[in-house]
Amino acid sequence: MTPTGDPVLAARFAVPSVPTTFVRRPRLVKLLSDGEGCPLILVNGPAGAGKTLLVADWTGSAAMPGPVVWLTLERGDDMPGTFWAYVLAALRRSAGSLPDGVGTPARADEVDPSLLARLAAHLSNRDEPVLLVLDEFERVASTEIASQLHFVLRHSAPGLRLVLISRSEPLLPLHRYRAAGEITDIRNGDLAFTPPETAALLSRHGLSLPADDARALTERTRGWAAGLRLTALATQGAADPEGFLAEFEASRSTVADFLLAEVLDVQPAETQDLLLRTSILEQTHPDLADALTGRQDADGILARLQHANAFVEPIGHSWYRHHPLFAEILRVQLRARHPGLEPELHRRAARWLGEAGRLADALPHAVEGDDWAFATTRFVDDLAIGRLFTGLDSNHFAELFSGMGPEAAGPAADIVRAARDLARNDTDNGLNHLQRAEEGLLDDGPADASAARLSCAFLRVIAGRLIGSADMAQTAAQAAEDLARTIPERLLGDHPELTALLQTDLGSALLWEGRFETARTALTAAAEAPDSPATAFPRHESLSRLALIELLRGWIGRAEAHAHRALAEAERCGLPPSSCTGVGQLVLAEVAVDRDDLPAARTALQCAAESSAARHDPIVANGLVIVRSRLFLAARDPEAALTALADAGGLTSASAPSPWVADRVALAASAAHLAAGDPEAAVEALEDRVSSGPERAVGLARVHLASGDGERALEVLDSVHGESGSGPGTAVPVLLARSQAAVLLGDDASAARLLGRALATARPEHLRRPFCDAGPWLRRLLRNRPVLARAHDWLPAGLLAGLPRPDTVRDGAVLLVEPLSEREREVLDRAAQMMSTEEIAADLHLSVNTVKTHLKSINRKLSATRRGEAVRRAKELHLL
Amino acid sequence: MRYEIRVDGTMSKVTLNEAFPELESVFMRHQTVLYGPVTDEAHLYGLLARFQSLGLHVLEMRQLPE
Numbered sequence: 041m042t043p044t045g046d047p048v049l050a051a052r053f054a055v056p057s058v059p060t061t062f063v064r065r066p067r068l069v070k071l072l073s074d075g076e077g078c079p080l081i082l083v084n085g086p087a088g089a090g091k092t093l094l095v096a097d098w099t100g101s102a103a104m105p106g107p108v109v110w111l112t113l114e115r116g117d118d119m120p121g122t123f124w125a126y127v128l129a130a131l132r133r134s135a136g137s138l139p140d141g142v143g144t145p146a147r148a149d150e151v152d153p154s155l156l157a158r159l160a161a162h163l164s165n166r167d168e169p170v171l172l173v174l175d176e177f178e179r180v181a182s183t184e185i186a187s188q189l190h191f192v193l194r195h196s197a198p199g200l201r202l203v204l205i206s207r208s209e210p211l212l213p214l215h216r217y218r219a220a221g222e223i224t225d226i227r228n229g230d231l232a233f234t235p236p237e238t239a240a241l242l243s244r245h246g247l248s249l250p251a252d253d254a255r256a257l258t259e260r261t262r263g264w265a266a267g268l269r270l271t272a273l274a275t276q277g278a279a280d281p282e283g284f285l286a287e288f289e290a291s292r293s294t295v296a297d298f299l300l301a302e303v304l305d306v307q308p309a310e311t312q313d314l315l316l317r318t319s320i321l322e323q324t325h326p327d328l329a330d331a332l333t334g335r336q337d338a339d340g341i342l343a344r345l346q347h348a349n350a351f352v353e354p355i356g357h358s359w360y361r362h363h364p365l366f367a368e369i370l371r372v373q374l375r376a377r378h379p380g381l382e383p384e385l386h387r388r389a390a391r392w393l394g395e396a397g398r399l400a401d402a403l404p405h406a407v408e409g410d411d412w413a414f415a416t417t418r419f420v421d422d423l424a425i426g427r428l429f430t431g432l433d434s435n436h437f438a439e440l441f442s443g444m445g446p447e448a449a450g451p452a453a454d455i456v457r458a459a460r461d462l463a464r465n466d467t468d469n470g471l472n473h474l475q476r477a478e479e480g481l482l483d484d485g486p487a488d489a490s491a492a493r494l495s496c497a498f499l500r501v502i503a504g505r506l507i508g509s510a511d512m513a514q515t516a517a518q519a520a521e522d523l524a525r526t527i528p529e530r531l532l533g534d535h536p537e538l539t540a541l542l543q544t545d546l547g548s549a550l551l552w553e554g555r556f557e558t559a560r561t562a563l564t565a566a567a568e569a570p571d572s573p574a575t576a577f578p579r580h581e582s583l584s585r586l587a588l589i590e591l592l593r594g595w596i597g598r599a600e601a602h603a604h605r606a607l608a609e610a611e612r613c614g615l616p617p618s619s620c621t622g623v624g625q626l627v628l629a630e631v632a633v634d635r636d637d638l639p640a641a642r643t644a645l646q647c648a649a650e651s652s653a654a655r656h657d658p659i660v661a662n663g664l665v666i667v668r669s670r671l672f673l674a675a676r677d678p679e680a681a682l683t684a685l686a687d688a689g690g691l692t693s694a695s696a697p698s699p700w701v702a703d704r705v706a707l708a709a710s711a712a713h714l715a716a717g718d719p720e721a722a723v724e725a726l727e728d729r730v731s732s733g734p735e736r737a738v739g740l741a742r743v744h745l746a747s748g749d750g751e752r753a754l755e756v757l758d759s760v761h762g763e764s765g766s767g768p769g770t771a772v773p774v775l776l777a778r779s780q781a782a783v784l785l786g787d788d789a790s791a792a793r794l795l796g797r798a799l800a801t802a803r804p805e806h807l808r809r810p811f812c813d814a815g816p817w818l819r820r821l822l823r824n825r826p827v828l829a830r831a832h833d834w835l836p837a838g839l840l841a842g843l844p845r846p847d848t849v850r851d852g853a854v855l856l857v858e859p860l861s862e863r864e865r866e867v868l869d870r871a872a873q874m875m876s877t878e879e880i881a882a883d884l885h886l887s888v889n890t891v892k893t894h895l896k897s898i899n900r901k902l903s904a905t906r907r908g909e910a911v912r913r914a915k916e917l918h919l920l
Numbered sequence: 921m922r923y924e925i926r927v928d929g930t931m932s933k934v935t936l937n938e939a940f941p942e943l944e945s946v947f948m949r950h951q952t953v954l955y956g957p958v959t960d961e962a963h964l965y966g967l968l969a970r971f972q973s974l975g976l977h978v979l980e981m982r983q984l985p986e
Contacts, residue, residue, distance in 0.1 A: 207969075294930065294977070297935050298932070
């Protein structure tokens with residue numbers, strides 16, 4: 041939800057206009073201006089005390105050192121994510137220069153502290169302070185938001201000044217501000233009109249009052265601005281103004297109650313009717329008011345009311361807002377004068393707002409009017425079903441529909457029910473409701489129900505992921521794609537979250553079944569979804585899962601890059617770590633284990649375990665178990681590794697198990713058994729449990745190698761062929777197992793060649809784990825041929841320790857990784873004579889490219905990086 | 921728990937019936953006394969907010985012995 045271009049949203053950011061009858065009170069302006077330098081200004085007072093107008097007038101008239109940013113809070117802003125999304129939108133709109141890097145929260149109920157830190161850091165760098173006014177702050181009762189505001193204010197000084205306008209004291213630690221003299225307090229006692237101010241106000245309304253009467257009226261109303269305003273209006277309308285004032289003073293009835301009744305009663309019948317009926321709205325528009333009254337006169341009435349400074353204030357684009365105090369009393373009057381009319385008015389308002397495309401405003405009215413059929417149909421037809429799963433307003437919508445009883449019928453109601461269940465991971469109920477919805481759509485015939493059908497297909501994809509059925513997800517995704525063609529493009533464009541979620545869930549279902557390539561296609565599409573808070577979660581989740589795919593294919597570096605992108609995306613969108621998917625951190629933990637950076641692995645593991653997905657996503661739950669066992673194994677504690685693995689398996693909520701998840705658990709168990717010295721259990725863990733593949737072959741080969749049987753190990757390894765597209769994470773363990781087998785068979789030359797290839801393959805990824813786990817044979821091989829370790833200073837220090845320094849190697853006994861061919865020897869010979877590549881090519885009747893290829897393989901075989909180095913190494917080895 | 925709330929001035933019957941249907945009331949000299957069951961703290965604060973948004977001036981509020 042990017043608040044742009046919407047007139048009502050624009051009104052939330054607009055400084056309210058000050059009416060012509062406003063009385064400026066210099067003593068209050070002075071209080072505000074004296075607070076120069078105070079980071080916090082508090083304007084507290086009851087409804088109608090004149091708080092908003094005071095601040096609006098001050099910011100409009102006094103010379104402000106920096107920009108003024110105004111935000112009027114509304115119902116529903118009491119959640120951290122929503123609150124900060126609006127504050128940031130207000131800052132972006134008014135202060136202009138807030139950089140995009142600060143981000144925008146994507147979830148309603150939480151916001152990442154790092155986003156607030158970035159905001160504070162940016163504000164603290166400003167030359168002139170931003171004055172942020174939060175009006176109607178009493179709508180924010182959350183202690184969390186209060187402490188976040190306190191944090192931002194503390195850390196952005198002196199770049200931010202905060203004005204809180206509220207009916208009640210905010211929950212910030214005010215005593216600290218007071219103790220430090222960092223607060224300007226304006227309270228009801230300050231706001232109350234003095235008798236001369238009362239006289240001034242009444243004279244603005246064309247009434248002149250003797251001083252005594254002004255004092256009496258001030259006393260009677262306690263200097264309450266709204267009371268005085270109503271008095272002025274009532275007196276203007278009264279036939280005998282003096283008699284009216286006397287009557288008011290004599291009556292002991294409550295002020296607002298008495299005056300409003302008096303004021304309302306002198307209005308024409310149509311005006312009264314319009315005021316009462318529109319009191320159910322937060323904001324009103326002439327056309328909307330006409331829809332509620334059934335007449336055509338709202339335009340004129342509202343304009344007149346505004347002109348008389350009564351009841352309504354314009355907020356631009358033909359919209360008006362009721363004075364909040366009057367709206368409350370008008371609602372009371374409405375209930376008394378037209379019992380039972382309220383629900384009908386809500387239904388009419390819902391329909392008008394729905395027609396105007398204002399879904400979020402229409403739904404609460406439909407719910408108030410108990411019109412579930414309209415609420416659900418509108419929601420589904422607007423293609424908003426994805427909003428129950430992601431975005432700033434997902435909680436808001438979920439809460440609205442939570443009041444829906446079982447009596448609400450029809451496919452749309454069932455679709456909403458299914459979505460709510462699936463969003464809570466309640467697959468059984470979700471599928472039941474979904475089926476009923478689909479049956480309902482069949483009965484309904486082909487009437488314009490493409491949005492409903494698309495919603496069903498979308499939900500079926502989600503259900504497919506939850507039960508672990510890639511087929512179900514794929515079929516539904518195909519159906520969704522066909523249905524999407526029948527939907528207006530504009531409507532689809534308004535809901536980028538729908539496609540992003542669909543692709544993410546399709547990709548996840550395919551990933552679960554191990555169909556990596558198709559999964560990658562779907563996830564890549566989701567990761568490229570248009571940037572909006574509603575798509576933040578699917579983008580983050582799909583990037584994390586892409587990282588997992590790369591990891592499983594053995595591409596350590598790519599996995600790490602994707603995981604970092606996923607986490608950066610989450611941070612930018614204010615997704616707090618606990619609500620991230622956890623897959624990204626899990627991938628980072630695995631990468632760190634692969635690179636033998638165990639502290640980093642533990643940190644990432646901790647983060648992954650704290651994500652909410654750790655509880656309901658079987659990939660994360662099982663992944664945690666595997667990383668824990670790998671960490672124990674790295675710490676040479678196979679018993680603990682096995683104990684950790686005992687938690688696996690039972691963590692699957694999906695009805696279809698994932699083949700590769702089971703494989704990985706079994707492989708980890710096998711490795712732990714082998715490390716514990718139990719080869720039989722190690723074989724047993726693999727047999728029948730792990731599908732064929734290089735990992736299984738390596739696992740079995742290791743068992744044979746441990747028992748000294750190199751031939752059988754080679755046999756197992758020969759039976760598999762390297763999968764295309766798999767990376768060093770898969771290839772290196774195979775090469776190492778082959779190298780160890782060669783050592784056992786006494787073929788040291790092949791062993792060295794294989795080890796050299798393993799090292800070269802692992803180097804770009806810094807893949808250390810297989811070498812750490814290899815055992816004593818590797819150390820012996822390296823000691824005999826130290827040249828192998830040249831250019832591999834990334835290897836763990838434990839492995840390199842004790843090896844002779846390469847430049848001290850001078851005897852010819854040290855062999856090459858691989859002997860030079862005859863041609864290579866000729867090329868090297870000429871290179872040693874300082875001939876250029878072109879000269880060598882001409883001399884040997886070869887092409888330049890062929891010479892370059894030879895030079896490359898010479899460098900590789902001599903573990904050199906440049907030509908000069910290769911010549912020097914060759915001389916050391918007496919090859920020249 | 922039961923509460924008694926005193927409001928300055930005489931409230932109209934309309935406001936009493938429509939805004940505070942859950943409370944009973946008596947009129948004292950220049951005051952309206954509302955009393956009745958209050959479910960919990962949330963209800964209590966909600967009542968206070970309702971008084972405030974109707975421009976009513978609360979003079980006194982106390983819990984009644986059961």
